[in-house]
Amino acid sequence: MFYLYLLLALAALVIAIFSAPLRSKVWVAFGVVVLTTLAAAIPAIGVLMGASAVTIIEMQSPLFGAESLSIDPLSAMMLLIIGVAGIATTLYSRGYLAGYLDKKSSAHISLHYTSLVMMIVAMMLVVVSSGGFSFLLAWELMTIASFILILFDAQRAEVMRAALAYLVMMHIGFVLLVAGFATAHSICGSANFADLPQCFAQGHTMLIFVLFLLGFGMKAGIFPMHVWLPEAHPAAPSHVSAIMSGVMIKTGVYGVIRVLQHISVASELHTVGIIILLVGIVTGLWGVILAAVQNDVKRILAYSSIENIGVIFIGLGIAALGMSSGNGIIATFALCGALMHTLNHSLFKSLLFFGAGNLYSQMHTTMLDRFGGVAKSMPVTAILFLIATVAICALPPLNGFVGEFLIYMGMFNSVLDGENVLAAAGGLIALALIGGIVVLAFTKLYSTVFLGSPRDHHVAEAEEVDTCRIAAMGIPVVGILIIGLVPQWAVRVTNSVMTQFIPYAESVMDIYAGTTLTRISLVALTVIILTTLLFVWKRRLQSTRTVEQGPTWGCGFTAPNIRMQYTGESFAEGLESLSTSLTQNTVEGRTVEKSEIFPSPHNYNIRHKDKVDRLFSAWWMEMLQIINKRIMRLRTGKINHYILFALVFLIAIFLLSILNII
Amino acid sequence: MAILLNTLLMIVVALSITGVINRTRAVLAGRKGMPFLQHIYNVRLLLRKGAVYSHTTSILFRIAPAVYLAAAVVAVLMIPVADLYPLISFDGDIICLAYTLALARVAIILAAMDTGSSFEGMGAAREALYGALIEPALMIGFATLAMFCGHMSLADIFEHEQSFDLHYTIVMFLTAYLFVEITFVEAGRVPVDDPRTHLELTMIHEVMCLDYCGIDLAMIQIAGWLKTACFAMIAANAIAATCCFHWWFAVPLAILLTGLSIGIVESTQARNKLSRNTTFIVTITALSALIFFIGYLLQLNINI
Numbered sequence: 001m002f003y004l005y006l007l008l009a010l011a012a013l014v015i016a017i018f019s020a021p022l023r024s025k026v027w028v029a030f031g032v033v034v035l036t037t038l039a040a041a042i043p044a045i046g047v048l049m050g051a052s053a054v055t056i057i058e059m060q061s062p063l064f065g066a067e068s069l070s071i072d073p074l075s076a077m078m079l080l081i082i083g084v085a086g087i088a089t090t091l092y093s094r095g096y097l098a099g100y101l102d103k104k105s106s107a108h109i110s111l112h113y114t115s116l117v118m119m120i121v122a123m124m125l126v127v128v129s130s131g132g133f134s135f136l137l138a139w140e141l142m143t144i145a146s147f148i149l150i151l152f153d154a155q156r157a158e159v160m161r162a163a164l165a166y167l168v169m170m171h172i173g174f175v176l177l178v179a180g181f182a183t184a185h186s187i188c189g190s191a192n193f194a195d196l197p198q199c200f201a202q203g204h205t206m207l208i209f210v211l212f213l214l215g216f217g218m219k220a221g222i223f224p225m226h227v228w229l230p231e232a233h234p235a236a237p238s239h240v241s242a243i244m245s246g247v248m249i250k251t252g253v254y255g256v257i258r259v260l261q262h263i264s265v266a267s268e269l270h271t272v273g274i275i276i277l278l279v280g281i282v283t284g285l286w287g288v289i290l291a292a293v294q295n296d297v298k299r300i301l302a303y304s305s306i307e308n309i310g311v312i313f314i315g316l317g318i319a320a321l322g323m324s325s326g327n328g329i330i331a332t333f334a335l336c337g338a339l340m341h342t343l344n345h346s347l348f349k350s351l352l353f354f355g356a357g358n359l360y361s362q363m364h365t366t367m368l369d370r371f372g373g374v375a376k377s378m379p380v381t382a383i384l385f386l387i388a389t390v391a392i393c394a395l396p397p398l399n400g401f402v403g404e405f406l407i408y409m410g411m412f413n414s415v416l417d418g419e420n421v422l423a424a425a426g427g428l429i430a431l432a433l434i435g436g437i438v439v440l441a442f443t444k445l446y447s448t449v450f451l452g453s454p455r456d457h458h459v460a461e462a463e464e465v466d467t468c469r470i471a472a473m474g475i476p477v478v479g480i481l482i483i484g485l486v487p488q489w490a491v492r493v494t495n496s497v498m499t500q501f502i503p504y505a506e507s508v509m510d511i512y513a514g515t516t517l518t519r520i521s522l523v524a525l526t527v528i529i530l531t532t533l534l535f536v537w538k539r540r541l542q543s544t545r546t547v548e549q550g551p552t553w554g555c556g557f558t559a560p561n562i563r564m565q566y567t568g569e570s571f572a573e574g575l576e577s578l579s580t581s582l583t584q585n586t587v588e589g590r591t592v593e594k595s596e597i598f599p600s601p602h603n604y605n606i607r608h609k610d611k612v613d614r615l616f617s618a619w620w621m622e623m624l625q626i627i628n629k630r631i632m633r634l635r636t637g638k639i640n641h642y643i644l645f646a647l648v649f650l651i652a653i654f655l656l657s658i659l660n661i662i
Numbered sequence: 663m664a665i666l667l668n669t670l671l672m673i674v675v676a677l678s679i680t681g682v683i684n685r686t687r688a689v690l691a692g693r694k695g696m697p698f699l700q701h702i703y704n705v706r707l708l709l710r711k712g713a714v715y716s717h718t719t720s721i722l723f724r725i726a727p728a729v730y731l732a733a734a735v736v737a738v739l740m741i742p743v744a745d746l747y748p749l750i751s752f753d754g755d756i757i758c759l760a761y762t763l764a765l766a767r768v769a770i771i772l773a774a775m776d777t778g779s780s781f782e783g784m785g786a787a788r789e790a791l792y793g794a795l796i797e798p799a800l801m802i803g804f805a806t807l808a809m810f811c812g813h814m815s816l817a818d819i820f821e822h823e824q825s826f827d828l829h830y831t832i833v834m835f836l837t838a839y840l841f842v843e844i845t846f847v848e849a850g851r852v853p854v855d856d857p858r859t860h861l862e863l864t865m866i867h868e869v870m871c872l873d874y875c876g877i878d879l880a881m882i883q884i885a886g887w888l889k890t891a892c893f894a895m896i897a898a899n900a901i902a903a904t905c906c907f908h909w910w911f912a913v914p915l916a917i918l919l920t921g922l923s924i925g926i927v928e929s930t931q932a933r934n935k936l937s938r939n940t941t942f943i944v945t946i947t948a949l950s951a952l953i954f955f956i957g958y959l960l961q962l963n964i965n966i
Contacts, residue, residue: 551718
């Protein structure tokens, strides 16, 4: 019955969007998303405030038996994240697609909006499904919808390639998930998440966990399955990247948390914790280093999503280790950090991708070294992007710091209490290094794009985007500021979620985290107030003195020009020299030779490709070529050799038949 | 009262270290040298000046010094002076301290890039890389202290009963050494960076504020002193905790330890080739991990 309703709703959606006039298609989609969010948010907020879990519908699935759609605190939190990001994305898409309305056919636009709504609803279904058939159905719906969304610019060859790669990889993940659910079903007769403890009780924990980790990890983009992210995000329209990167990859995280929730044996939790922690460390470091060396705005953002997934996994790993040793303080801090970081990342990453969308729609490029000085032509975008940059660098006074601070607190508590000290120290080093390199990556991004002088005349003539898009970007900014400035209130969202894992989490949060987070909020406010005071003081002093404008000091060189500005490529050069083993560089054009006294115009383009890419694309081709080359040695072209081969063959047949082998 | 005295002493430390460095260098070079307070006179002079801003810069360039100084002030407010108590202190303030200093770094990097000068870009790129590489050393240094002392706030970490404990002394001296090394990097001193070099191509910190003058430059210099004072005081606290945990011991120790070591190193050593700097900083990180491990082993021994 439920599936019939789903089909009817889908049909109604298609009719509504396809029949709407071209310019109001967006408002139909927006209306549906807002209504769905409201419908989901009301029970979700209730559940988060402490009401018991809500069951929406119970049904009989064709494959795995009884299932239900229900909202527990974890689903409720994810529903809110999806809803807010969905509203912002749909609102943003109006301005972004306005430029395409006369280029694309009406059906094309309708298809895009239908998929957008379908994807948002499918993500909501994913987080409320109790498991098994309905979960897989919603998961597949989400994949298909996002595939269509990526394909928006399908006439570009690289978009087609990226979308197909995405589709293939997602289905490898899907098969793993099916295998996971089928294994669970065959062991204990149920494929619901809630019945996983019975499967685990029969000693198949690691098998099922690893299957789910790989299946969900494909979506979340854990190393080495992250290769679809940096291809798909630059190919997709920016609002699609925003929701995919901000929210969709979190459904992978959600799945892992969901499975983790039902593991209760300490020794298994310990192993699982170590696995998740290691995955997090490798993913985080790989993501951030690759992010820092990229030359494309959206690629940097895509790799930084991988890094943030790594950070979340580090938090989850520490939380699992804390739970395995029965230490509620470690587990509460780390889990709260991981959940907060999930929420935070959805906010600032959508904001960053919206910003990238503004850049692309006004200047038609995402190549980092073409920009420069955009802060002057697009001041509002520049300010919003700066907020997101500070947030993603995890700096006080914004929200990124709160999540990472809680994860750090989990690790420090672990070190303090002498539990899993070396694992926690490993996480600590990794997180600190990630934090440092994120600063490098995002100062590079921000300063190359928004600061300095324009490197291109398109950039110099760009105009600010419409207010609708600015309004859409305002939604995540509100969240960023609230969580950053009053974290002691914001973390309450996670309290009831954590109670599902650690029964006394709420009291731990009240006793330990409450005071600490209040202080953090004070520090954040102090920084802001002090900055304002100092700035005002300086302006007052300067008001009576001569303040002049002049050219930038060229260190004695009298003819500097715009092309001599420090580029993003040169900014990350130091890190590149340290990370050559992770990347494969492709260079087009050539550098200026020392012998050229009067250099002619040169074209130089360098790309830093991920070495793991080869794991999925080129390696088997290369293997084939190498084997071919070996075999080709036999083709000598001399008749006597060929006679020799025939002789060897005959002798071999003769010997084998004597020995009765053939 | 203790909080007020703590803050005042931190300011004294911040103002004195540069003086001690200058005196040490003068004495070792056999010069008469500048007066002890010369650097303060210089900054006072800067505070009286107007300003010239580049056409290229945006409003960010003018706010950045305020952010830089504000972050440094907040960092200073978190540092205890031996047995006194800092204004801001809570569980986890060590993490907050590290990230507040990172905020300062981001502000100054963005400001440098805002000028569109390739020289300042060079400085910014180096600062970003070295800052990223030193971060793990700082965190692991804090983790060593936290693990060995059982607290997560700087004010509690150094509280220790006065009886002599060999393991404690070893770990504390090693950590103090680590923090002096970190000071070299964070303060932009030889062998990582040379504030007196005459060639912009080889500068790091100094080249980032080439376009600043007047009050802005004064703010940046004051913030630099405050940052140095933070690390100097942590190192001094670690040593003071092992023998004589009183402010009247820790304050001169902080000034002399950092001032003399920077002064002596600057007089006897040349700065690194820039390509050697990454090795130098990663070595500090490796050292910090080693100290953490030693601390871990020693602590296990205590429990047995």
